[in-house]
Amino acid sequence: MNGKTSLRTKYPDLLPLQPDYELERLIENFDQLCNHKQPPPVLANFDVVHSFQARQAESVVMKPRGQQILSGLMRKSSLRRHRFALWQRLLFGALGFSLVLFIFVHEMRHYDGVEGVYEAKPVCKAAPYNPVVCNGKGAGYDGQPLQNITLNQKDTVNGSTVVLQKVVLTSDYTIFYLQGLEGESGYELKAGNFYEDSSNPVGSTAASPQPEIVTTIDGQTLFTINTSLINEGGEWTLIVKSRPANNNFNKAVPGVGGPWIFRFTMPSVLLVPPALPNKPADLLSPPPFYTPAQPGQPTPTMIMNTGKK
Amino acid sequence: MQESFIAVISPGSHLSQEEVRLVQAARVDPAAFDILYQRYLTPVYRYLCLHTYSDEDASDLTQQVFLQALQALPKYKERQLPFAAWLFRIAHNLAVDHFRRRRQTLSWDWLPEALHPFAETDDPEAVILERELEREKLVRLRLLFDKLSSDKQELLALRFAVGFTAREIAVVVGKREEAVQKQLRRILETLRQQWKEQAR
Numbered sequence: 001m002n003g004k005t006s007l008r009t010k011y012p013d014l015l016p017l018q019p020d021y022e023l024e025r026l027i028e029n030f031d032q033l034c035n036h037k038q039p040p041p042v043l044a045n046f047d048v049v050h051s052f053q054a055r056q057a058e059s060v061v062m063k064p065r066g067q068q069i070l071s072g073l074m075r076k077s078s079l080r081r082h083r084f085a086l087w088q089r090l091l092f093g094a095l096g097f098s099l100v101l102f103i104f105v106h107e108m109r110h111y112d113g114v115e116g117v118y119e120a121k122p123v124c125k126a127a128p129y130n131p132v133v134c135n136g137k138g139a140g141y142d143g144q145p146l147q148n149i150t151l152n153q154k155d156t157v158n159g160s161t162v163v164l165q166k167v168v169l170t171s172d173y174t175i176f177y178l179q180g181l182e183g184e185s186g187y188e189l190k191a192g193n194f195y196e197d198s199s200n201p202v203g204s205t206a207a208s209p210q211p212e213i214v215t216t217i218d219g220q221t222l223f224t225i226n227t228s229l230i231n232e233g234g235e236w237t238l239i240v241k242s243r244p245a246n247n248n249f250n251k252a253v254p255g256v257g258g259p260w261i262f263r264f265t266m267p268s269v270l271l272v273p274p275a276l277p278n279k280p281a282d283l284l285s286p287p288p289f290y291t292p293a294q295p296g297q298p299t300p301t302m303i304m305n306t307g308k309k
Numbered sequence: 310m311q312e313s314f315i316a317v318i319s320p321g322s323h324l325s326q327e328e329v330r331l332v333q334a335a336r337v338d339p340a341a342f343d344i345l346y347q348r349y350l351t352p353v354y355r356y357l358c359l360h361t362y363s364d365e366d367a368s369d370l371t372q373q374v375f376l377q378a379l380q381a382l383p384k385y386k387e388r389q390l391p392f393a394a395w396l397f398r399i400a401h402n403l404a405v406d407h408f409r410r411r412r413q414t415l416s417w418d419w420l421p422e423a424l425h426p427f428a429e430t431d432d433p434e435a436v437i438l439e440r441e442l443e444r445e446k447l448v449r450l451r452l453l454f455d456k457l458s459s460d461k462q463e464l465l466a467l468r469f470a471v472g473f474t475a476r477e478i479a480v481v482v483g484k485r486e487e488a489v490q491k492q493l494r495r496i497l498e499t500l501r502q503q504w505k506e507q508a509r
C-alpha cells in the first residue's frame with residue numbers, strides 16, 4: 001500500500017475523486033505534522049490510577065481537619081453552590097425590581113410632603129352653627145404645635161366685633177388667637193371638664209400657672225393657657241371680656257366689656273395620637289361620628305390632617 | 310485505530326458496550342481505568358501536541374486530562390455522551406485553559422525529531438537540504454494552523470490528530486455531521502490558498 005492509497009483510506013471524505021495534488025500534499029503534510037508524535041515513555045508508563053489515588057490521599061492529608069468536615073458537609077448538603085440558569089436569574093431580578101417598585105409607589109402614595117409625617121384619616125366634625133376648619137398638622141407631642149385649628153368665628157356686641165381666629169393645642173399649652181380686642185382683656189373658658197377664669201383663679205379647675213394674655217403689635221390678642229387641653233374634646237365655650245386700658249379708662253370705647261361668646265366643638269378624636277392608615281380605602285371613608293349638615297345650616301367644612309412624627 | 314473510534318462513538322456497537330462496561334467497572338475499581346487510558350493515550354497526546362508548543366506541556370496536559378476524567382468519572386453519564394467525546398471535551402477545556410494561562414514559547418518540539426534544525430547528522434549535504442525544505446514546509450503549515458480560529462483548529466485537530474470522522478467530530482462539538490464535513494472542506498480550501506500564496 002503506497003502513501004497515496006493510505007492517505008485516501010485515511011481521509012476519504014476530504015480527498016475528491018478527481019486527483020488534486022495540491023490538496024493531497026497539504027493533507028499529507030498536515031497528517032505528518034499531526035501524527036509523527038508518539039507519547040513519550042513517561043506517559044506510556046504513567047500509572048494514572050496510582051497517581052490519582054496518591055493525589056486524593058494527599059489532598060485529604062493536606063486539608064485541615066475542619067476544612068475536611070466542612071467540605072464533606074458542603075458536598076452533601078444543599079449549601080453546595082447552585083448555579084442558576086439565565087431565565088431564573090432574569091425572573092428573580094424582575095421579581096426584586098417589582099417589589100422595590102411596589103414599595104416605592106406605596107410609600108409615595110402615603111407621603112404627604114412633610115418629612116416624618118404620615119397622612120392620617122381625615123376627620124370631619126364641626127359644631128352645627130360654627131363651621132370649624134381645622135387645617136393644622138400634627139408635629140409631635142414635645143411642645144410643638146399639635147393642632148392648629150382655624151375657627152374665624154365672629155361675635156358682635158354693641159357694634160364691636162371680636163374674631164376668634166384660631167386655637168393652637170399642644171401637649172403643653174393652649175393658645176387662643178383673637179382679633180378686635182382693645183384694652184385689657186380676660187376670659188372664661190369652659191372646655192369639657194376644664195374651667196378657667198383668667199380674672200379669678202380660685203374658680204378654675206386646673207391648677208395651671210397664671211394665664212398669659214398678650215396683645216401683639218398688629219392688634220392680635222393671645223390667650224395662653226399653660227395647660228394642655230388635648231384631652232378635653234367636646235363643646236368649648238370661650239367668654240371674652242374687656243375693659244379699657246388704664247390711660248383710656250374714661251374714654252368711651254364702643255363695645256368695651258363684651259362679653260363676646262364663642263361656642264364651638266373640639267373633636268376629641270383629633271386629640272388622641274393618630275394611627276397610621278391601615279388601607280387606602282380608610283382615607284376616603286367618612287368617620288363614624290360624621291354628622292351631615294342640617295338644611296339651612298352652614299355646611300361643616302372641616303378638613304383636618306393629623307399626624308405623628 | 311480509526312475503526313475503533315467509529316465503534317466507540319456509535320451507540321449500541323460492540324465496542325461501545327464494552328467501553329460502557331469499562332467505565333462502570335472503573336467507577337467501582339479505578340484500576341479498570343487503565344485500559345481506557347492505554348486506549349486513548351496516543352490520540353489525546355497528539356491532540357494536545359497540536360494545541361501546545363512543547364512536548365513537556367503536551368505530556369503534562371495529557372496526564373491532567375486522564376486524572377480529571379478519573380476524578381469526574383462518577384458524574385459521567387454514558388447516555389448523554391460517548392466516553393471518547395466526553396474525554397476530548399475535557400482535553401479541549403484543558404487546552405483552552407492552558408492557552409490562556411501560559412505564555413506561549415515556541416520550541417521545535419512539534420517538529421519531527423529528524424527535522425530539528427540542530428540535529429546532529431552525518432548525512433550528505435543534499436539530504437540535509439531536503440530536510441531543511443521539509444522542515445520549512447511544516448513550519449509554514451503550523452503557522453497557518455495557528456492563525457486559524459479556535460473552532461477551526463479544533464475541527465482539524467480532531468480530524469487529523471485524533472482521527473475522528475466528521476460524524477464523530479459532530480458528536481464532540483455538538484454540530485451536525487454535514488455541517489462539520491462542509492466546514493472541514495472549507496478550512497482545507499482556505500489553507501490551500503494560503504499555502505499557495507506563501508509558496509510564491
